[in-house]
Amino acid sequence: MLKPDYDFIVQKIREATNLSEEEINNKIQEKLEALKGLVSKTGAAHIVANELNVKLFDFSGKLQVKNIVIGMQDVEIAGKVVRVFPVREYSTPNRSGRVGSFIIADETGTIRVVAWDDKTQYLEKLKEGDLVLIKSGYVRDNKGVKEVHLGQRASIVINPENVSISKDVGKPLQKKISELKPGDLNVELLATIIQVFEPRFFEVCSVCGKRLKLVDGNYVCEAHGVVEPSYSYVLNAFLDDGENTIRCVFWREAVQKLLGRNDSEIQGLRQDPQGFEALKQELLGTIVKVTGRVVQNKTFDRLEFIANDVIKNPEPPSIQESSTQASKTETDM
Template identity: 45%
Template sequence: MIKLPLETIIQKIREKTGMTQEEVRDKIKQKMEQLAGLISEEGAGHILANENGIKLFEEESGRLKIVHLLPGMRNVEIAGRIQDIFEVRTFQKEERTGKVGSFMIGDETGLIRVVLWGDQTEKLQGLEKGAVVKIQFAYIKDNQGRKEVHLRDNSNMVVNPPDEVVGEVKKRVFTRKGIYELSEEKDVELLGNIMQIFDLKFFEVCPHCNKRARPEQQGFICQIHGIVEPVFSYVTNLVLDDGTGTIRTVFFANQLQQLIQKKHQEIIGLKDNSTPFEELKKTLLGRIIKINGNVTKNKMFDRLEFLVQRVDVHPNAAEELNRTRTQRITKMDEHGQQIVQEIPVIEEVENVDEEHV
């Protein structure tokens, strides 16, 4: 089933009807109440669109731009320019070993990761950034809220086809902010010092989709693939301080590899021997890093957290100083006294890379 995000449904209804966002949300809420809570917001949005004669899906297969790709689509054809290439990983599945690799492509409308499994990973050999690829008969999957292109056995991938032209890749824009001004938002860049690092946590995931696999009586269960032989992934948290405040940041597998400059298998080796990671902590404390990602609300602890997508462990000091202008603000402290504080001025930066957690 093709999954369309609620915000996209709302936007399409607004474009066709002229209703405001608040009006659309109210009608979706009314529809949910009419159906006694037996339908999701997305489902209510689909019904509202149908009642207004709005076609939410223009195309479900064939040649599409990245912006129009949706989870659940099959037999898709796309073309894009390679932005980044990631290492091939191996995993154990029952008595055999599997492989998975990926790379990032972009077109005039956006960026997306392309995922290859098993023998398909051999297609990564010889790929170079900047090359154009055309992919046919692929399908689109959701990975923790992000779209991915997956190749199956009958999928085709052609590098630098003579008849294919890809325009300028749409760059993703991150906004540089101070921690003090953060709210739940996407595409934010922070620059700060590492002031605390927590222990590594390892957990079981499905070898097929990388989603959490949870232990049950019959074995480890993936919500998508059922009983699986899990592999391990990992996560750590650190506290970042930028002079305007502090925030807890979350580093999953890819981002942790960038942070500590180690490969997947090296980090897996720390599961049974944490001593090397304790030494790494000492070298990281006080280091200035630059991170890109999204600000989310941890409802359990009622706090904002920063979900990291990209890490720069060696930001250019002179360049960052030139970018980081400041302004003075006056506010009241807890005793009612005025205090003056310098804060960074918001600046937008372009970044074409994007990583999944």
């Protein structure tokens, strides 16, 4: 059953009536007082919505990303896959298994879908650009960001018939640094690299890719025990869009694209920090188009950009835009 929260109900009433937020809150407050302790605030909001004939969900229509609220059960939603993340093994004192995630988009937004245990099998078949119909998911809060989780009852239909989504869906949203919000999943920045830090290398499991812990001189994977370490890497840079700056984090594949070097060339830099200096000089002042997501760095109380993809020296967007506008004007005339 769908369980909308208070803000969602108020929003729905606003959309369906001419009432202001204050008027709606007053009506709900009156109802609460009239029913003295018999209903919760959300319950009172439900009753007011019913009395005003406001449908909270259009059950004939489809659920869209923008209408997803935390606590929903039995969620059925269709979307286009915009990114698939690798499946990882996890183990806690209570249980262990596999977890993986992917991001879907529809006309109204993007959301992460998290698959647990045997549901991770779906991820092996998913490709970016696939349409998916998710059934019986539930919505969870992950540090203030909504996620659809796939537990035991959930299923996915890949490229279902009768589901269509507009071509433009899933394209990253172009934003300025000042417009970024924590939880943004698929945004694009155009900015200049103004600072680059040396890549940091760290030990990962050669079997599952998870970070290793050093225990008594041995590198230990939570899932695979003592293993011979491989190395992965992360690189931080500062980007400037002319108005603001942001720290941008590049992981493995994104580092390769940024530096224009393959994995073994970058592994070589681990023993040769001097080799990086030339690459760094090349990058400073370079214009990049980065797509990725935005996270809140709690320690420093600032936003950071996690790059999934980077294009160096992209075509200037101003030229593309003005040519589109010119052709539009011609058509209009």
